[in-house]
Amino acid sequence: MRHRNDLGKDPVGPLILRLAIPTMLAQLVSVLYSIVDRMYIGNIPDIGTVALAGVGVCGPIVTLLSSFATLVGLGGSPNLAMRMGEGNREEAQRVLNNGFLMLLVLSGVLTALFLLLREPLLMCFGASEATFPYANTYLTIYTAGTFFALMATGMNSFLICQGRSGLGMATVLVGAVMNIVLDPVFIYLLGLDVAGAAIATVISQMCSCGLVLFFLRRRSMPVRLGWGGFRWRVIVRIASFGLTPFLIIATDSVLLIVLNAMLQRYGGPGEGDILVTCGTIVQSYMCIITMPMGGITGGCQSVVSFNYGAGQPERIKKAIGCICALCLAFTTLMTLFTHTLSPLFVRLFTADASLMARTVAYIKVYTFGIIPLAVQYTLVDETTAMGHLRLALFCSLFRKATFLTGTVLFPILLTADAAFYAEPVCDVFCAVVTTVLFLVFFPRMIAGRMADLRQMEGKTAKS
Numbered sequence: 001m002r003h004r005n006d007l008g009k010d011p012v013g014p015l016i017l018r019l020a021i022p023t024m025l026a027q028l029v030s031v032l033y034s035i036v037d038r039m040y041i042g043n044i045p046d047i048g049t050v051a052l053a054g055v056g057v058c059g060p061i062v063t064l065l066s067s068f069a070t071l072v073g074l075g076g077s078p079n080l081a082m083r084m085g086e087g088n089r090e091e092a093q094r095v096l097n098n099g100f101l102m103l104l105v106l107s108g109v110l111t112a113l114f115l116l117l118r119e120p121l122l123m124c125f126g127a128s129e130a131t132f133p134y135a136n137t138y139l140t141i142y143t144a145g146t147f148f149a150l151m152a153t154g155m156n157s158f159l160i161c162q163g164r165s166g167l168g169m170a171t172v173l174v175g176a177v178m179n180i181v182l183d184p185v186f187i188y189l190l191g192l193d194v195a196g197a198a199i200a201t202v203i204s205q206m207c208s209c210g211l212v213l214f215f216l217r218r219r220s221m222p223v224r225l226g227w228g229g230f231r232w233r234v235i236v237r238i239a240s241f242g243l244t245p246f247l248i249i250a251t252d253s254v255l256l257i258v259l260n261a262m263l264q265r266y267g268g269p270g271e272g273d274i275l276v277t278c279g280t281i282v283q284s285y286m287c288i289i290t291m292p293m294g295g296i297t298g299g300c301q302s303v304v305s306f307n308y309g310a311g312q313p314e315r316i317k318k319a320i321g322c323i324c325a326l327c328l329a330f331t332t333l334m335t336l337f338t339h340t341l342s343p344l345f346v347r348l349f350t351a352d353a354s355l356m357a358r359t360v361a362y363i364k365v366y367t368f369g370i371i372p373l374a375v376q377y378t379l380v381d382e383t384t385a386m387g388h389l390r391l392a393l394f395c396s397l398f399r400k401a402t403f404l405t406g407t408v409l410f411p412i413l414l415t416a417d418a419a420f421y422a423e424p425v426c427d428v429f430c431a432v433v434t435t436v437l438f439l440v441f442f443p444r445m446i447a448g449r450m451a452d453l454r455q456m457e458g459k460t461a462k463s
Helices: 012-042 047-086 090-122 134-144 144-159 165-189 191-214 231-265 271-299 299-312 313-347 353-366 370-385 389-413 416-462
Strands: none
Touching: 012 047, 012 191, 012 271, 012 299, 012 313, 047 090, 047 134, 047 144, 047 191, 047 231, 047 299, 047 353, 047 370, 090 144, 134 144, 134 191, 144 191, 165 191, 165 389, 165 416, 231 271, 231 370, 231 389, 231 416, 271 299, 271 313, 271 353, 271 370, 271 389, 271 416, 299 313, 299 370, 313 353, 313 370, 313 416, 353 389, 353 416, 370 389, 370 416, 389 416
């Protein structure tokens, strides 16, 4: 596979595939960090089911931590790509250096904050007396490795946006393979159970982090990581671009926390832990869909951002069309997989026949709206790539508000497990709303950008 892609000249369709496939696979492999942990934990003799519920409570909190890497990575990479499209390498360098500084500061602050607050957070967000010890152990160890998690994820976006999607995939792949190998060693061979799973994850993220920073420091990089050029305006711009994807992931985490809490509360003693265990497996399955799809839309943002910066509207339209088609094809394939092979997936986590049957049924309900969700992901991420943040943010938050309403109301009005129906209802309805808004505002985005470029050319000519 080519390692260098010309974002402004290569044919759009093949370019999208070259960028999307490695980033999609990288995100798919990245899912293995959590899924492999949960798979091994669910099969620990005697404590598997309750330990899995405990780690499931940690899942959304871990994702909330990771969302800060998205704030910088997906906020900085479109900025860097735009500056490259404009031919402004000096400003692109500032974006990269400031992104590194932001991740450095955030990792320190978040490590201290989450270590201090982990116990009340876990009890508020769905842990029971039975599951708390496992949740507390896992979260404590994972939080201690926050620096490596944030750097590996956040800085990887700066690799991908420079056309190095193959290297981006390699860094994730190395970490995931290490996690798969180390998990059984620490969990079973050394007898560390849940602590072993967390330790294996931190070591794997440490290796991914080292590789990402090594590649970004290579002289062959178009924009090489350095130190200096720190500017408050650059930090603000990165944060403003990254706010939408950050809120998407952060609020997803909050919503999953609410889901676990509602399942625990309205399920009652015993049944609540069972529902949280089912929910943990359902959320793991959903990640197999949403994270690779996010890899497609996020990994291809550089094409849209570069050509938006260069003023090439036809390439932007083709790119968005190709990205959407790829996401629709992927979600269609996953829908077929759900209705045929999802029992095999659930069997990786538990041998309990009753638990398996319930979880498979919940997965089919929860993923019912993933095909419309493909359109939502594409339009929100590519609107962000063009710098139209308010529209992207509105579409994202509208979806979250809809999901939250359903998650809270359905268990109150019906039964505890009715909370699983909030996701498909939200996915279908909000995809329609987002599509309508995009069709209305997209021509205005393009017209506004072309007017800006003409104005810039006029000023250059006068000077």
